[in-house]
Amino acid sequence: xxxxxxxxxxGSALAGPAALAGAPVAAPAxxxxxxxxxxxxxxxxxxxxxxxxxxxIVLVMLAAALGADVLxxxxxxxxxxxxxxxxxxxxxxxxxxxxGRDLLTRIVYGARxxxxxxxxxxxxxxxxxxxxxxxxxxxxxxxxxxxxxGVDAWMAFPALLLLMTxxxxxxxxxxxxxxxLGVAFGIQNSRIIRGVALTIKEHTYVEGARALGSGxxxxxxxxxxxxxxxxxxxxATTGLSTVILTEAxxxxxxxxxxxxxxxxxGMLSLAGLDHMYQAPWMAIWPAVALSLAVxxxxxxxxxxRDLLDPRLRGG
Amino acid sequence: MRQYVLRRVGLAIPxxxxxxVLVFAxxxxxxxxxxxxxxxxxxxxxxxxxxxxxxxxxxxxHVQYLEWIGGILTRGDFGTSYWTxxxxxxxxxxxxPVTLELALxxxxxxxxxxVTVGIVSAVRQNSAADxxxxxxxxxxxxxxxxxxxxxxxxxxxxxxxxxxxxxxxxFTESPAxxxxxxxxxxxxxxxxxxxxxxxxxxxxxxxVLRQEYIRTAWSKGLPERxxxxxxxxxxxxxxxxxxxxxxxxxxxxGSVIMEAIFRLPGVGLFFFEALTRMDYPVxxxxxxxxAALVVGLNLAIDLxxxxxxxxxxxx
Numbered sequence: 001x002x003x004x005x006x007x008x009x010x011g012s013a014l015a016g017p018a019a020l021a022g023a024p025v026a027a028p029a030x031x032x033x034x035x036x037x038x039x040x041x042x043x044x045x046x047x048x049x050x051x052x053x054x055x056x057i058v059l060v061m062l063a064a065a066l067g068a069d070v071l072x073x074x075x076x077x078x079x080x081x082x083x084x085x086x087x088x089x090x091x092x093x094x095x096x097x098x099x100g101r102d103l104l105t106r107i108v109y110g111a112r113x114x115x116x117x118x119x120x121x122x123x124x125x126x127x128x129x130x131x132x133x134x135x136x137x138x139x140x141x142x143x144x145x146x147x148x149x150g151v152d153a154w155m156a157f158p159a160l161l162l163l164m165t166x167x168x169x170x171x172x173x174x175x176x177x178x179x180x181l182g183v184a185f186g187i188q189n190s191r192i193i194r195g196v197a198l199t200i201k202e203h204t205y206v207e208g209a210r211a212l213g214s215g216x217x218x219x220x221x222x223x224x225x226x227x228x229x230x231x232x233x234x235x236a237t238t239g240l241s242t243v244i245l246t247e248a249x250x251x252x253x254x255x256x257x258x259x260x261x262x263x264x265x266g267m268l269s270l271a272g273l274d275h276m277y278q279a280p281w282m283a284i285w286p287a288v289a290l291s292l293a294v295x296x297x298x299x300x301x302x303x304x305r306d307l308l309d310p311r312l313r314g315g
Numbered sequence: 316m317r318q319y320v321l322r323r324v325g326l327a328i329p330x331x332x333x334x335x336v337l338v339f340a341x342x343x344x345x346x347x348x349x350x351x352x353x354x355x356x357x358x359x360x361x362x363x364x365x366x367x368x369x370x371x372x373x374x375x376x377h378v379q380y381l382e383w384i385g386g387i388l389t390r391g392d393f394g395t396s397y398w399t400x401x402x403x404x405x406x407x408x409x410x411x412p413v414t415l416e417l418a419l420x421x422x423x424x425x426x427x428x429x430v431t432v433g434i435v436s437a438v439r440q441n442s443a444a445d446x447x448x449x450x451x452x453x454x455x456x457x458x459x460x461x462x463x464x465x466x467x468x469x470x471x472x473x474x475x476x477x478x479x480x481x482x483x484x485x486f487t488e489s490p491a492x493x494x495x496x497x498x499x500x501x502x503x504x505x506x507x508x509x510x511x512x513x514x515x516x517x518x519x520x521x522x523v524l525r526q527e528y529i530r531t532a533w534s535k536g537l538p539e540r541x542x543x544x545x546x547x548x549x550x551x552x553x554x555x556x557x558x559x560x561x562x563x564x565x566x567x568x569g570s571v572i573m574e575a576i577f578r579l580p581g582v583g584l585f586f587f588e589a590l591t592r593m594d595y596p597v598x599x600x601x602x603x604x605x606a607a608l609v610v611g612l613n614l615a616i617d618l619x620x621x622x623x624x625x626x627x628x629x630x
Contacts (some may be wrong), residue, residue: 154331156606160568161586165598168590169345245459249572253587254482268465270575276469283469289461295457
């Protein structure tokens with residue numbers, strides 16, 4: 001029996017020609033009464049316990065990010081020199097740093113910045129990857145050739161070196177790091193989207209649509225994009241952990257989010273290393289938070305990939 | 316085979332051209348003036364105009380580009396550092412062995428761990444050992460190496476009241492001392508990189524073990540050890556090697572962070588210090604050299620497949 005995602009893929013493929021007759025694309029006659037994305041989550045709950053665990057971690061992180069102001073009695077930049085470098089206590093559950101700032105508060109606010117940069121960069125990057133990938137696959141020819149050599153050149157760089165260079169030229173700020181990470185993500189992943197779009201482009205229903213007089217915009221929007229969508233979702237979810245980790249590396253080096261705004265990478269950073277000998281919790285808790293977040297997004301992304309697009313497995 | 320080599324080398328040339336244009340354009344097209352930053356930040360010149368003239372930025376872009384590339388191609392002249400006034404190539408060449416050693420040791424650690432655990436996991440598929448291995452691989456993927464590095468530097472200092480002195484000793488001076496210093500960053504970095512290697516080793520070996528020549532080997536009555544290690548492993552190593560090749564940029568990018576934490580005088584630290592000192596000629600040339608190295612290495616890895624699997628024939 002084919003998996004549900006396969007079935008939904010075929011479903012929208014069959015809906016292609018029907019769309020030309022004016023029928024809505026998303027309602028193929030063969031499909032179940034509920035939409036495909038509900039089905040994916042149902043499958044996840046039934047078959048992917050690790051994916052569910054990842055999802056729970058992500059939800060906790062989201063809750064922390066949204067409720068940071070309510071959850072903590074302290075401000076993220078609130079210093080208290082009397083309470084510097086304190087260990088775990090009832091007042092400060094995870095201790096304090098060299099300026100007496102509450103670590104738990106900073107970690108909770110750090111979730112906000114990680115998610116803000118992560119989701120922002122992924123949204124921008126997915127859009128860019130889709131435009132680049134579908135565009136070059138659809139039009140092909142000389143444009144494709146040159147864009148692909150450009151992508152080759154970009155991928156030859158160690159991403160971190162390139163990002164460090166660009167951010168040092170732009171200067172550190174939340175907006176800059178989000179933009180830069182988004183563009184980098186988009187260029188890197190346009191290859192995967194392009195590959196999928198290339199195979200879909202060859203289907204007869206695309207040819208049929210062209211023969212019936214559909215323009216480029218209509219063909220890409222109603223026939224190619226819906227079928228590339230599962231791949232885009234997979235690339236975006238698996239990419240979130242990478243983007244969050246890269247943001248942390250850059251903030252660690254002092255090129256990402258500028259202080260006093262708390263980020264997990266910045267809290268671990270070289271600048272505070274001298275104090276960490278007295279207060280190791282300053283290093284441990286941000287590292288734990290970062291590992292948990294990356295673990296959560298990895299597990300969720302892996303499970304979604306298996307359910308949505310088994311071809312990308314192990315990629 | 317020779318034709319294939321020639322064609323691959325021919326394809327690398329346009330990529331390298333794009334790489335050089337990208338590096339060159341970055342410093343000139345970014346919003347924010349490099350010259351203003353260099354004069355205001357480090358006072359490399361008395362006035363903006365003098366700085367601009369010194370960097371050659373007062374001339375048309377194509378002239379500058381040709382001079383830069385021409386110097387590299389004809390004289391091997393990558394320019395001089397603003398901070399030390401030394402030729403960039405000399406400094407790079409002097410520091411490269413440190414980074415290379417770190418990268419090789421890291422790869423060694425990650426391959427030894429990843430391949431061993433991967434083999435056990437594949438041969439004893441679905442056993443307890445397999446599950447433990449797979450969970451460890453996921454954990455290794457999630458722990459940020461710089462976080463682990465900071466914890467590894469800080470925690471012994473507290474537990475044993477012992478702060479190791481991270482002074483680099485060259486391998487040629489004292490191999491034992493050198494390895495003692497290099498092994499810690501290599502272990503930290505290697506352990507976190509072992510995860511993906513283990514996962515791909517496991518799935519590749521599972522694939523190969525199901526092939527017919529392996530069944531033939533079994534039916535000849537060969538012992539399991541011989542079948543796995545002599546017959547299956549060599550073929551299953553191909554994806555592992557391409558993964559290492561693909562991850563080379565990651566190893567190099569990571570070396571910036573590891574060298575900064577452990578104060579190793581390698582290319583990574585050279586690059587990082589050049590960035591913080593706004594020594595942009597160094598940043599530009601190091602980016603180019605590293606990207607060229609990555610392109611060359613990927614080429615070498617592609618060609619090595621022919622050795623590992625004689626069935627691969629190139630036309």
